[in-house]
Amino acid sequence: MLAFLIRRVSQSAVVLLVMSVLVFVGVFYIGNPIDILIAPDASEAEYLAAIKRLGLDKPLWEQYFIFLKGALQGNFGNSFVYNEPALKIILDRLPATLELAFTAMFMAVFLGIPLGMVAGIQHDNLIGRNIMRFSILGFSLPTFWVGLMLIIIFSVYLDWLPSGGRGPTTEFLGMQVSFLSWEGISYLILPATNLALFKTSLAIRLSRAGVQENLQMDYVKFARAKGLSNTRIIGLHVMKNIMIPVITVLGMELGNLIAFAVVTETIFAWPGMGKLVIDSIGVLDRPIIVAYLLITVTMFIFINLLVDLMYSVLDPRVRLGDER
Amino acid sequence: MRKKLLLSFVILASLVLGASFANAKDLTIGLKGEPTSLDPHFHNVTQNNQMALYIFDKLILQDSKQKMYPGLAESWKPINDTTWEFKLRKGVKFHDGSDFTAEDVKFTIERIPNVPNSPSSMAGAVGAVKEVEIVDDYTIRIHTEKPAPLTPRNFASFVIVSKKAAEGKATEDFNSGVAAIGTGPYKLVEWARGDKIVYERNEDYWGEKPEWTRIVVRPISNDGTRVAALKSGDVDLINFVPPADVKHMGEDKKLALHKSSSTRLIYLHIDTDREFTPMVTGNNGEQIKNPYLDLRVRKAISKAINRPAIAARIMEGLAIPASQMLPDGYEGTSKNLKPEAYDPKGAKALLKEAGYPDGFKITIHGPNDRYVNDADIAQAIAQMLTKVGIKTEVNTMPKAVYFGKASALEFSLMLVGWATDTGEHSNCVGSLLHTFDKEGGFGKSNRGRYSNPKVDSLLEEALVTVDPAKHNELLVESVEIGMNDLGIIPIHFQVSVWGTKKGLTYNGRTDGYTLPHEIKSK
Numbered sequence: 001m002l003a004f005l006i007r008r009v010s011q012s013a014v015v016l017l018v019m020s021v022l023v024f025v026g027v028f029y030i031g032n033p034i035d036i037l038i039a040p041d042a043s044e045a046e047y048l049a050a051i052k053r054l055g056l057d058k059p060l061w062e063q064y065f066i067f068l069k070g071a072l073q074g075n076f077g078n079s080f081v082y083n084e085p086a087l088k089i090i091l092d093r094l095p096a097t098l099e100l101a102f103t104a105m106f107m108a109v110f111l112g113i114p115l116g117m118v119a120g121i122q123h124d125n126l127i128g129r130n131i132m133r134f135s136i137l138g139f140s141l142p143t144f145w146v147g148l149m150l151i152i153i154f155s156v157y158l159d160w161l162p163s164g165g166r167g168p169t170t171e172f173l174g175m176q177v178s179f180l181s182w183e184g185i186s187y188l189i190l191p192a193t194n195l196a197l198f199k200t201s202l203a204i205r206l207s208r209a210g211v212q213e214n215l216q217m218d219y220v221k222f223a224r225a226k227g228l229s230n231t232r233i234i235g236l237h238v239m240k241n242i243m244i245p246v247i248t249v250l251g252m253e254l255g256n257l258i259a260f261a262v263v264t265e266t267i268f269a270w271p272g273m274g275k276l277v278i279d280s281i282g283v284l285d286r287p288i289i290v291a292y293l294l295i296t297v298t299m300f301i302f303i304n305l306l307v308d309l310m311y312s313v314l315d316p317r318v319r320l321g322d323e324r
Numbered sequence: 325m326r327k328k329l330l331l332s333f334v335i336l337a338s339l340v341l342g343a344s345f346a347n348a349k350d351l352t353i354g355l356k357g358e359p360t361s362l363d364p365h366f367h368n369v370t371q372n373n374q375m376a377l378y379i380f381d382k383l384i385l386q387d388s389k390q391k392m393y394p395g396l397a398e399s400w401k402p403i404n405d406t407t408w409e410f411k412l413r414k415g416v417k418f419h420d421g422s423d424f425t426a427e428d429v430k431f432t433i434e435r436i437p438n439v440p441n442s443p444s445s446m447a448g449a450v451g452a453v454k455e456v457e458i459v460d461d462y463t464i465r466i467h468t469e470k471p472a473p474l475t476p477r478n479f480a481s482f483v484i485v486s487k488k489a490a491e492g493k494a495t496e497d498f499n500s501g502v503a504a505i506g507t508g509p510y511k512l513v514e515w516a517r518g519d520k521i522v523y524e525r526n527e528d529y530w531g532e533k534p535e536w537t538r539i540v541v542r543p544i545s546n547d548g549t550r551v552a553a554l555k556s557g558d559v560d561l562i563n564f565v566p567p568a569d570v571k572h573m574g575e576d577k578k579l580a581l582h583k584s585s586s587t588r589l590i591y592l593h594i595d596t597d598r599e600f601t602p603m604v605t606g607n608n609g610e611q612i613k614n615p616y617l618d619l620r621v622r623k624a625i626s627k628a629i630n631r632p633a634i635a636a637r638i639m640e641g642l643a644i645p646a647s648q649m650l651p652d653g654y655e656g657t658s659k660n661l662k663p664e665a666y667d668p669k670g671a672k673a674l675l676k677e678a679g680y681p682d683g684f685k686i687t688i689h690g691p692n693d694r695y696v697n698d699a700d701i702a703q704a705i706a707q708m709l710t711k712v713g714i715k716t717e718v719n720t721m722p723k724a725v726y727f728g729k730a731s732a733l734e735f736s737l738m739l740v741g742w743a744t745d746t747g748e749h750s751n752c753v754g755s756l757l758h759t760f761d762k763e764g765g766f767g768k769s770n771r772g773r774y775s776n777p778k779v780d781s782l783l784e785e786a787l788v789t790v791d792p793a794k795h796n797e798l799l800v801e802s803v804e805i806g807m808n809d810l811g812i813i814p815i816h817f818q819v820s821v822w823g824t825k826k827g828l829t830y831n832g833r834t835d836g837y838t839l840p841h842e843i844k845s846k
Binding site for chain 2: 030031032033034035036037038039040041042043044045046047049050053054078080081082083084089092093096148151152155156159162163164165166169176266267268269271272275276279281282283284
């Protein structure tokens with residue numbers, strides 16, 4: 001277990017290093033931020049002064065090493081447009097994104113898995129088929145379109161829910177969150193639903209397939225023969241077995257939710273990281289873009305690790321230390 | 325008896341309700357952009373400059389057509405060629421209750437070039453200042469190295485901060501609100517970045533008291549969402565109504581639209597410098613000499629562009645065909661220039677005369693996320709040029725990529741925009757038409773490298789001519805020469821549209837700012 005962890009951490013460090021080089025070089029070649037940041041009628045002296053202030057006068061490799069040195073000490077440099085540490089600005093936005101992503105994931109798990117199991121058990125009747133139809137819609141409709149439809153239906157026509165923004169927040173564990181007040185929740189419902197749609201469909205499909213496969217298995221027949229109740233067979237034994245693929249996929253998808261909630265955040269003017277990074281790309285705010293991507297990679301690495309650890313809990317046959 | 329009681333109750337209730345309606349003067353505004361900072365001297369971009377006016381005042385303010393009127397300075401005049409005197413307004417208080425005096429002005433002028441890490445400073449506005457002399461608490465003299473006729477214009481571009489509140493403070497302190505202490509109509513309450521900025525009315529404001537007691541500004545960058553927020557009543561006013569939505573919003577009885585012309589010029593920059601320009605070839609792909617060097621070719625391109633059609637169809641009526649760099653009525657604008665009429669036959673004839681009877685092949689470049697319908701305009705122009713025989717390809721790209729390449733002179737014919745926030749012509753002549761001159765600070769955005777010594781000398785003379793009539797005359801002449809020479813090819817001025825719920829009025833502003841103290845209920 002310990003050897004496994006050490007190996008994973010050192011591999012991760014290499015991945016991060018390679019990523020940082022790629023991202024840095026990539027962002028460098030997109031364009032020169034000064035052309036976008038500076039007022040077009042600025043004088044040459046101001047132009048040069050701004051380049052120097054932002055450290056853009058140095059060659060690429062030197063900029064990279066300054067960045068790397070800072071990054072190893074936890075400092076990703078100051079944002080060009082906000083003049084505050086990039087890391088701080090991203091972490092300020094993190095709670096909003098996490099809240100949105102976890103709410104969406106919560107919806108996907110607690111709606112998707114039960115629905116998928118129902119669809120798996122009752123695969124040949126109307127309920128099962130309708131659940132599957134819903135999941136096809138959830139898969140195929142583009143997120144931005146669904147988002148706009150949700151706004152048009154629930155905000156503009158029915159006037160039930162606000163069209164965007166985050167609304168009032170309450171402090172919880174040192175973070176500002178929406179889900180502790182009714183008004184806050186009303187702001188959360190539409191974007192979370194929008195974000196959850198695809199994941200819910202995914203959970204439905206995975207658990208349906210899992211249930212159908214497991215119901216054919218000998219252990220189920222054996223359990224039935226032994227006289228176990230249907231609820232117990234499905235709720236405990238089958239459930240446990242279908243959870244492995246579901247957890248793997250949803251675990252990966254959680255990373256996606258956090259990292260790529262961009263579309264939903266933009267449509268619902270949700271003040272999260274995704275919106276921040278889109279704005280930052282627009283003005284080539286390099287420190288934010290680089291820091292954001294590195295944080296995202298770190299998060300994926302961490303989630304993967306967590307998924308692997310959960311495997312071993314769910315299925316004792318999986319041994320973490322094994323070299324293949 | 326019971327009826328009477330009920331009646332009086334109803335009357336009472338309606339009175340209370342009516343009163344509370346009268347008091348509920350909250351206004352929620354949905355803006356496309358968010359300021360990058362509340363430090364008014366940190367980043368010289370529109371969103372920041374506009375937000376600064378909620379909290380702060382300028383010495384000289386600009387009305388909705390950018391004419392100057394007294395702000396914190398009651399009057400200003402040149403005493404001699406290199407000295408300007410400003411008389412300051414008495415009895416003005418900052419939000420923290422301290423008095424506004426000449427010290428604050430001096431502090432501000434000295435702070436502007438020295439804001440740490442500024443990505444685009446406002447130093448240009450005070451670049452001519454040699455010394456700030458405090459005569460008394462309410463009189464200040466600005467000494468300049470050379471005659472500086474633009475001093476009032478420049479001083480109408482930055483806001484005054486409080487020395488007491490801002491001395492030794494950093495940009496973060498403005499963002500957190502500690503140093504964001506102004507004399508303006510609103511006080512900052514809270515900035516939740518990415519979500520909202522909240523202001524409350526400054527009850528001690530020296531000028532006309534605004535109608536709204538509380539302002540909430542929400543950044544909503546997505547066009548569809550911004551429109552939906554207005555339609556659902558979540559916000560009371562939005563800016564940058566997208567042209568595609570203007571028609572159906574105009575038909576909505578619960579909404580009102582408010583239009584105003586702007587100083588945002590959309591134009592073509594054209595390589596009039598290099599003998600061989602990269603994006604032009606002969607019809608068989610062979611290299612040819614730069615045809616844009618020939619005035620007749622430039623004229624042909626201008627004649628080939630159907631400006632009214634672009635304004636009507638692509639811009640949904642939200643554009644005004646342009647003949648020069650600022651709309652009529654602005655300082656330095658020529659009365660003799662008219663938008664080039666659509667004349668494809670004349671264009672063909674000119675091309676033939678210039679020795680290109682069969683035309684040539686070119687590429688037009690443009691951004692696709694910077695100006696209203698920018699990529700569509702480039703497409704339309706390409707079709708119009710192809711129609712008169714110049715086979716045109718289109719290449720558009722995100723602004724983040726585009727402007728770097730454009731400044732590196734990788735393009736030959738490019739679509740660009742220019743907004744003259746100062747409201748007078750020397751700004752655009754100096755940046756777009758004057759010969760590129762790094763040291764002198766001229767031609768900074770002259771990406772076609774147009775050069776005409778006559779334009780240069782006229783502008784340079786205007787810049788040291790303090791007499792307003794003479795100054796204006798010199799500017800007009802430089803504009804006329806540059807435009808007749810087609811140093812740039814003007815297309816149109818954008819029209820800005822604000823949407824509000826019914827019952828609100830906003831006269832709009834040519835600088836595109838959304839200022840809550842100019843929003844009124846009917």
